[in-house]
Amino acid sequence: MSTATAERLDATFAALADPTRRAIVARLAAGDATVTELAAPFAISQPAISKHLKVLERAGLVTRTREAQRRPCRLEAAPLRDATAWLANYRDYWGESYAQLDALLADLTADDKATPPPPDGAS
């Protein structure tokens, strides 16, 4: 299971390394959404979104169900939890308490929630 976990972490971190995909994750945290709904805020083509979704799916971050022609996407918690757990290994190293994370959280959410539509040239 150690190798399996490592490969999952590979895919998870790689998936999160793209701002478009992080924005998709942020959007899906607010509830399921179809591909076109997810694509709407972005200036890139629909196939590009499909590719991003496939990356997220491969990482286990997203699952999809059928509903007529639409393919609603759902965010899956497990990989996010695993990634957080890996980073938590070093919480004592950088000596921050989880309580203090809430402060950073406030800052970064303000930023990131505003970033879904990347107006400038991102990615």
Add this chain to the structure above:
Amino acid sequence: MSTATAERLDATFAALADPTRRAIVARLAAGDATVTELAAPFAISQPAISKHLKVLERAGLVTRTREAQRRPCRLEAAPLRDATAWLANYRDYWGESYAQLDALLADLTADDKATPPPPDGAS
């Protein structure tokens, strides 16, 4: 600062997406190390390690000082903290308490601490 943060997250998550680099991070969490020390556990060439270190350096995860011919590497906390903070945005989504992370932490450390030398075909 929002764009700057996003780009840093890009680099940080991308850097953590490789098992060799995660192992290097794990090693550096135990204390500074030189390039040859870091390279020792791996079956790959020294230039490959140098490349990995450059990736980690670009992500701000590692800083290097000079010491004669050696270039000791030090782990930097900030990017790990930022990445954790981003993931923390979704802690209420996957409904886990930080306390529970300690359990996962125990599991995953057992795995990952044993993984630094990737014996099988990894990466």
Add this chain to the structure above:
DNA sequence: TAGTTTCATAACCATATGGTGATGATGCCT
């Protein structure tokens, strides 16, 4: 001075990534 260790860089290769436009499949709605 000559040799050795430490590390970076260059040149190269294979594969993956992120994007595009074009097309095709599927399933609703007249």
Add this chain to the structure above:
DNA sequence: AGGCATCATCACCATATGGTTATGAAACTA
């Protein structure tokens, strides 16, 4: 049946990544 919306896939392109070997620079050591 025909049209429209949703989404995937294909073919293609440019660039990045991860690895290699070979070489070079820097600084200690004998």
